[in-house]
Amino acid sequence: MAKNAFYAQSGGVTAVINATACGVIETARQHTDKISKVYAGRNGIIGALTEDLIDTSVEPEETIAGLRHTPGGAFGSARYKLKGLDENRREYERLIEVFEAHDIGYFFYNGGGDSMDTAHKVSQIGKTLGFEITCIGIPKTVDNDLPITDVCPGFGSVAKYVAISTREAALDTASMAKTSTKVFILEVMGRHAGWIAAAAGLAGETPSDAPHVILFPETPFDEQAFLSRVKHSVDKHEYCVVVVSEGVQHPDGRFLADAGTRDAFGHAQLGGVAVTIAEIIKSHLGYKYHYAIADYLQRSARHIASAVDVEQAYAVGKHAVELAVNGHNAVMPTIVRESDKPYRWSIGHVELSRVANREKKMPRSFISRDGFAITPTGRRYLKPLIAGEDYPPYKDGLPCYVTPKNKAVPKRLKEPFVLR
Amino acid sequence: MAKNAFYAQSGGVTAVINATACGVIETARQHTDKISKVYAGRNGIIGALTEDLIDTSVEPEETIAGLRHTPGGAFGSARYKLKGLDENRREYERLIEVFEAHDIGYFFYNGGGDSMDTAHKVSQIGKTLGFEITCIGIPKTVDNDLPITDVCPGFGSVAKYVAISTREAALDTASMAKTSTKVFILEVMGRHAGWIAAAAGLAGETPSDAPHVILFPETPFDEQAFLSRVKHSVDKHEYCVVVVSEGVQHPDGRFLADAGTRDAFGHAQLGGVAVTIAEIIKSHLGYKYHYAIADYLQRSARHIASAVDVEQAYAVGKHAVELAVNGHNAVMPTIVRESDKPYRWSIGHVELSRVANREKKMPRSFISRDGFAITPTGRRYLKPLIAGEDYPPYKDGLPCYVTPKNKAVPKRLKEPFVLR
Numbered sequence: 001m002a003k004n005a006f007y008a009q010s011g012g013v014t015a016v017i018n019a020t021a022c023g024v025i026e027t028a029r030q031h032t033d034k035i036s037k038v039y040a041g042r043n044g045i046i047g048a049l050t051e052d053l054i055d056t057s058v059e060p061e062e063t064i065a066g067l068r069h070t071p072g073g074a075f076g077s078a079r080y081k082l083k084g085l086d087e088n089r090r091e092y093e094r095l096i097e098v099f100e101a102h103d104i105g106y107f108f109y110n111g112g113g114d115s116m117d118t119a120h121k122v123s124q125i126g127k128t129l130g131f132e133i134t135c136i137g138i139p140k141t142v143d144n145d146l147p148i149t150d151v152c153p154g155f156g157s158v159a160k161y162v163a164i165s166t167r168e169a170a171l172d173t174a175s176m177a178k179t180s181t182k183v184f185i186l187e188v189m190g191r192h193a194g195w196i197a198a199a200a201g202l203a204g205e206t207p208s209d210a211p212h213v214i215l216f217p218e219t220p221f222d223e224q225a226f227l228s229r230v231k232h233s234v235d236k237h238e239y240c241v242v243v244v245s246e247g248v249q250h251p252d253g254r255f256l257a258d259a260g261t262r263d264a265f266g267h268a269q270l271g272g273v274a275v276t277i278a279e280i281i282k283s284h285l286g287y288k289y290h291y292a293i294a295d296y297l298q299r300s301a302r303h304i305a306s307a308v309d310v311e312q313a314y315a316v317g318k319h320a321v322e323l324a325v326n327g328h329n330a331v332m333p334t335i336v337r338e339s340d341k342p343y344r345w346s347i348g349h350v351e352l353s354r355v356a357n358r359e360k361k362m363p364r365s366f367i368s369r370d371g372f373a374i375t376p377t378g379r380r381y382l383k384p385l386i387a388g389e390d391y392p393p394y395k396d397g398l399p400c401y402v403t404p405k406n407k408a409v410p411k412r413l414k415e416p417f418v419l420r
Numbered sequence: 421m422a423k424n425a426f427y428a429q430s431g432g433v434t435a436v437i438n439a440t441a442c443g444v445i446e447t448a449r450q451h452t453d454k455i456s457k458v459y460a461g462r463n464g465i466i467g468a469l470t471e472d473l474i475d476t477s478v479e480p481e482e483t484i485a486g487l488r489h490t491p492g493g494a495f496g497s498a499r500y501k502l503k504g505l506d507e508n509r510r511e512y513e514r515l516i517e518v519f520e521a522h523d524i525g526y527f528f529y530n531g532g533g534d535s536m537d538t539a540h541k542v543s544q545i546g547k548t549l550g551f552e553i554t555c556i557g558i559p560k561t562v563d564n565d566l567p568i569t570d571v572c573p574g575f576g577s578v579a580k581y582v583a584i585s586t587r588e589a590a591l592d593t594a595s596m597a598k599t600s601t602k603v604f605i606l607e608v609m610g611r612h613a614g615w616i617a618a619a620a621g622l623a624g625e626t627p628s629d630a631p632h633v634i635l636f637p638e639t640p641f642d643e644q645a646f647l648s649r650v651k652h653s654v655d656k657h658e659y660c661v662v663v664v665s666e667g668v669q670h671p672d673g674r675f676l677a678d679a680g681t682r683d684a685f686g687h688a689q690l691g692g693v694a695v696t697i698a699e700i701i702k703s704h705l706g707y708k709y710h711y712a713i714a715d716y717l718q719r720s721a722r723h724i725a726s727a728v729d730v731e732q733a734y735a736v737g738k739h740a741v742e743l744a745v746n747g748h749n750a751v752m753p754t755i756v757r758e759s760d761k762p763y764r765w766s767i768g769h770v771e772l773s774r775v776a777n778r779e780k781k782m783p784r785s786f787i788s789r790d791g792f793a794i795t796p797t798g799r800r801y802l803k804p805l806i807a808g809e810d811y812p813p814y815k816d817g818l819p820c821y822v823t824p825k826n827k828a829v830p831k832r833l834k835e836p837f838v839l840r
Binding site: 009012013015043046070071072073074075076077078079080160163164165167168169170171172173174175176177178179180184186202203272274275290291292293294295296297299300301302303304306308383386387388389391394396397398399401 | 429432433435463466490491492493494495496497498499500580583584585587588589590591592593594595596597598599600604606622623692694695710711712713714715716717719720721722723724726803806807808809811814816817818819821
């Protein structure tokens with residue numbers, strides 16, 4: 001008997017997480033013998049806890065197809081981490097109750113490390129409670145910090161946006177340097193790993209090209225070395241482009257940009273390090289500066305998504321469903337790099353227990369010895385991930401992004417669930 | 421006898437100022453009976469004063485054609501304003517000496533209001549000194565503040581970038597609002613006029629769409645009204661997207677973002693108002709926020725330039741040369757709107773004396789009565805300007821922007837010129 005499937009988006013959204021949703025739903029629709037309807041969680045896992053399910057089966061084919069080119073999270077995502085089974089067993093039990101009430105036999109959880117952990121725990125509690133549930137994690141994160149998979153869908157498009165923006169802003173800065181701005185600073189995301197900052201390095205092809213300095217979270221901030229590097233660039237090229245990761249830290253481990261606020265996962269809310277860097281440059285070197293803070297623009301820029309990233313995002317969604325209908329459980333599809341040049345990849349899979357709560361650091365071999373640039377090794381890894389353009393359709397000069405109806409599935413449980 | 425031409429870029433560069441250069445050079449190459457070589461000023465007008473001219477005639481056709489899709493200022497621009505004739509006559513005389521030494525009979529000056537003033541003054545001093553020089557101003561400014569021309573090349577592409585970025589970031593914010601960011605703030609350029617901020621209004625098509633609040637320089641900042649608007653949006657939609665112009669002012673005329681620094685024209689260097697707005701929201705309403713500061717990204721984003729803007733930028737360059745070879749002097753080509761729907765435009769021209777140093781304000785009729793949105797009148801004006809995509813060619817995932825050789829013309833004058 002076919003069971004329903006539950007799909008939820010988790011954590012920070014990306015330009016291509018909906019392409020994964022598209023892959024899940026389109027593929028599920030090809031397996032009606034195994035999967036009846038795909039329900040999506042309104043606001044991710046919260047939709048499951050509060051029994052607020054979206055019936056994607058009422059969406060026409062064109063809307064589902066349109067998800068492939070629509071940024072953001074079409075069903076709502078959530079920063080909501082389920083605790084350990086011992087600490088908050090009630091939440092897991094509630095998930096199972098909702099799944100049971102709605103005849104859900106498949107759980108697809110689309111997120112980062114925390115979410116892979118949750119999917120793994122749900123598979124365990126299902127066993128404990130004697131409820132059969134197939135749990136598949138689907139990788140997504142602009143931070144590119146999931147282990148084992150060669151890359152995380154979402155990262156390639158941010159990488160492309162950041163590389164292109166760096167190249168463009170560098171041309172702007174270079175033209176103005178004689179009489180105006182000498183230093184341009186671009187702040188990019190990347191809390192603990194410099195993957196996104198590294199991608200900016202693709203903007204330049206020779207040592208004199210921008211970016212002239214990259215500040216990685218992996219390199220403790222050395223003010224003197226940094227200032228001397230900026231001065232050298234201005235002396236030599238008349239300008240300097242700095243790309244700074246939000247996660248840059250003092251040698252003692254404090255973030256340069258820690259504003260003191262915390263998110264739901266207890267992580268520091270960062271942002272604004274560009275201003276700190278600008279002030280350091282201004283006070284020591286006196287150069288006129290400009291800074292941009294890309295923030296959400298970088299992870300929602302579907303208009304310039306990487307074609308490789310879109311394909312991979314779709315593929316992990318598709319394969320997640322295929323793994324499920326072929327009897328796999330507690331696994332996550334991965335992207336396997338077959339070769340760098342020409343770039344070839346395939347889809348593999350891994351046990352959730354092996355990816356849950358493990359953060360992949362950027363290899364030290366990607367960062368130059370002086371700590372301010374990427375190496376040829378880093379470039380070889382990054383380059384294929386930004387290949388190809390996958391333009392959305394346009395009308396009147398604006399991209400046509402789809403808005404699903406997001407019709408609620410009637411509730412079946414009597415008790416509401418109060419979120420922590 | 422054919423004379424050489426001098427072309428200079430002035431002020432802040434745009435995604436399409438090189439498309440204008442392309443129009444000038446390609447058209448001049450079709451009029452070899454009148455125009456011999458096109459020299460470009462290295463770093464704009466400074467190149468003329470210091471006799472640092474670039475010989476564009478050595479650039480192959482492909483490079484010149486490639487300027488059409490290359491952002492920034494390919495020959496360097498400058499923020500350098502020539503004073504009045506009485507105050508610094510020496511600078512104008514020097515220009516004429518350089519023009520005379522290099523057999524320059526045409527002066528094409530590509531910039532905003534200040535530059536149109538300079539072009540006008542050069543035409544006057546030429547007459548006074550008995551040196552025949554044809555002076556043509558060519559409009560360029562992302563600020564869209566030149567009078568008479570319906571639009572300034574450069575504006576349409578910023579407008580498109582801002583509208584698309586607003587739409588994309590809004591989808592991101594909406595998906596996260598349940599558990600995370602409720603307010604997203606995008607800071608855009610526009611020192612004295614809200615043209616760019618207004619363009620963000622195109623992102624939404626219904627009143628519930630983002631942006632929910634636009635802060636214009638034209639509307640004195642009313643903190644209470646603003647906060648109540650933000651709260652209303654969060655209550656109703658669970659999130660709020662705010663687009664704020666860098667030029668937003670307190671009721672007493674002080675900029676919210678005045679950092680106290682001044683540029684070469686004596687204008688305040690702005691930037692960072694997004695942080696001020698974020699702090700106001702945080703302290704009064706307590707919402708979690710994110711902000712992006714687009715800065716140079718918005719005016720260099722050739723990857724998503726407006727096709728209409730690119731065409732118009734090219735056309736004003738082309739027509740500038742045609743006006744010159746047809747005997748016009750001290751004029752500027754203009755863009756004339758023939759109809760809104762379908763959008764039709766043609767090229768006209770106007771005397772430089774009528775545009776010099778005059779700033780066009782955005783009509784009050786473009787801003788809604790409450791001061792936080794655009795009106796249908798504003799939308800009708802803005803909409804056609806962002807129409808069409810004009811994608812640059814790509815290689816390995818990155819746009820192929822051209823770099824001219826910028827070969828110097830041998831100097832002929834003995835005396836160097838010391839800039840103020």
